[in-house]
């Protein structure tokens with residue numbers, strides 16, 4: 001787990017906008033108020049000039065990140081339920097070295113010392129990460145989400161608020177786990193799959209599949 005305990009303040013630039021971006025900015029504000037040496041200093045965004053009182057320091061697709069001081073860190077906040085694969089590709093195309101990303105952990109989160117948290121991860125208020133869970137780079141756990149023990153979460157996975165991820169689950173890159181959904185332990189959730197709001201998932205989900213309901217049923221595929 002990487003919480004910045006250095007004396008210098010880590011300056012974080014959010015790559016994104018007023019959706020996920022403002023939620024992450026708010027989490028960073030809480031971290032700062034709690035004594036962590038981090039602050040949000042602005043956004044990269046292709047459209048806006050200012051977001052929630054923070055300046056937009058440059059664009060995204062025009063690679064303005066390269067013009068910013070080397071000590072600035074980034075966090076990617078452009079998740080989109082049905083465009084996860086495109087957004088992941090955009091992130092890769094930016095070619096930002098992984099060490100330039102910051103991990104943000106809200107002070108109210110409970111994170112097991114036996115878990116592994118990647119880089120560029122955001123853990124929002126009241127998240128709980130259980131022992132031996134692994135959270136991949138750029139994945140976001142929203143407020144009150146629960147990650148069971150030995151769960152393996154890939155890169156750029158979006159776990160929405162109040163979702164409950166059972167133990168020993170494998171969630172592949174870019175999956176969207178909807179608000180208030182529940183996944184039974186020991187299953188596999190495919191790449192870029194979508195679990196709808198409030199679903200109860202009892203079996204494996206294939207790559208790109210969308211499932212909803214209790215028990216969850218397949219309603220489509222993004223492929």
Ligand SMILES: CC(C)(COP(=O)(O)OP(=O)(O)OC[C@H]1O[C@@H](n2cnc3c(N)ncnc32)[C@H](O)[C@@H]1OP(=O)(O)O)[C@@H](O)C(=O)NCCC(=O)NCCS
Pocket residue numbers: 081142160161177178179194195196197198199210211212213219
């Ligand atoms: C799963 C989801 C992506 C489907 O969206 P969609 O592809 O636009 O699908 P539609 O809204 O056209 O719905 C298709 C069918 O599935 C049903 N459905 C959609 N979402 C459902 C859900 N969560 N639970 C039960 N049924 C659902 C619809 O009622 C509809 O049924 P019908 O064909 O009998 O009328 C979306 O409903 C969803 O749950 N998104 C997750 C949002 C989320 O987690 N937000 C958190 C942000 S912090």
